[in-house]
Amino acid sequence: MSAETAVHLAGLRRVFGTRAVLDGVDLDIARGEFVALLGASGTGKTTLLRILGALDRHDGGTVLVPEARTIVFQEPRLVPSKRVLANVVVGLPRGRATREIGLRALTEVGLEGHASAWPATLSGGEAQRVALARALVREPELLLLDEPFAALDALTRMRMQDLVGELCRVHRPAVLLVTHDVEEAIRLADRVAVLRDGNLVTDEIVAVDRPRDPTDPAFAALRRRLLADLGVRVADGPAAPSASPKIPTASLPVATAAPTPSPATPATVPSTSGVI
Numbered sequence: 001m002s003a004e005t006a007v008h009l010a011g012l013r014r015v016f017g018t019r020a021v022l023d024g025v026d027l028d029i030a031r032g033e034f035v036a037l038l039g040a041s042g043t044g045k046t047t048l049l050r051i052l053g054a055l056d057r058h059d060g061g062t063v064l065v066p067e068a069r070t071i072v073f074q075e076p077r078l079v080p081s082k083r084v085l086a087n088v089v090v091g092l093p094r095g096r097a098t099r100e101i102g103l104r105a106l107t108e109v110g111l112e113g114h115a116s117a118w119p120a121t122l123s124g125g126e127a128q129r130v131a132l133a134r135a136l137v138r139e140p141e142l143l144l145l146d147e148p149f150a151a152l153d154a155l156t157r158m159r160m161q162d163l164v165g166e167l168c169r170v171h172r173p174a175v176l177l178v179t180h181d182v183e184e185a186i187r188l189a190d191r192v193a194v195l196r197d198g199n200l201v202t203d204e205i206v207a208v209d210r211p212r213d214p215t216d217p218a219f220a221a222l223r224r225r226l227l228a229d230l231g232v233r234v235a236d237g238p239a240a241p242s243a244s245p246k247i248p249t250a251s252l253p254v255a256t257a258a259p260t261p262s263p264a265t266p267a268t269v270p271s272t273s274g275v276i
């Protein structure tokens with residue numbers, strides 16, 4: 001593994017009962033690289049992320065990850081009995097230096113005025129920003145993001161995406177973002193991967209100029225290609241920008257006991273529709 005590699009997975013397997021949810025996944029993430037992982041519901045994205053976060057074991061293969069890693073989940077998971085600043089620095093040594101880095105992290109996420117607020121008084125987006133500050137204050141070499149914007153309204157989600165993109169450019173952790181949102185993946189990631197039937201069927205660099213605009217033909221083409229890899233056929237025509245195009249989990253092939261739709265008859269969505 002080179003010094004530039006933050007994460008190295010080779011032949012990763014995770015079996016639940018008789019089903020190999022992850023069946024030989026190979027994935028390297030370089031230091032400072034942002035990788036988005038897409039996949040239909042139940043394909044094992046969270047399982048992979050949990051293994052990287054040492055929250056789950058693996059049954060085969062090699063997993064090399066840095067010690068310094070933090071996770072942001074879909075819900076903020078704040079301690080209700082601790083004020084915002086105490087939540088950010090929870091588990092760190094007490095003292096003035098810790099307080100200062102906590103306050104700096106709150107400033108970075110735009111919540112400098114909320115240090116002594118209680119979690120219950122925060123909006124969903126604010127609480128998620130506290131969770132982000134808590135993750136970044138530890139200066140992780142690997143930041144694991146498990147659908148961190150999924151519970152937010154469309155506008156807050158886009159603001160959070162911009163914030164995360166900005167903070168990741170400053171802090172330069174390696175990032176694995178698990179998401180159902182194809183546009184979110186393209187907007188943020190250096191590389192996108194698609195998990196299907198236990199393996200990565202796509203793993204490619206996002207060759208779209210920043211700032212990324214859904215009306216850019218390269219953006220639209222990649223979006224269409226990723227949707228096809230996810231089993232969603234997009235009708236011909238120009239792609240329109242949208243706030244929140246998401247994979248319709250119910251209509252996608254899922255690697256479970258349920259019958260898998262034939263690749264010859266995937267779900268079709270109009271490319272002009274924002275939300276798919």
Ligand SMILES: Nc1ncnc2c1ncn2[C@@H]1O[C@H](COP(=O)(O)OP(=O)(O)OP(=O)(O)O)[C@@H](O)[C@H]1O
Nearest residue numbers: 016017021039040041042043044045046047048256
């Ligand atoms: N501890 C467990 N025991 C048994 N099965 C599990 C366990 N954890 C996950 N699974 C199964 O593994 C499969 C993959 O789950 P996982 O949560 O990783 O999928 P996912 O791609 O993240 O799905 P979603 O997008 O819906 O969150 C699912 O079928 C799930 O039921």
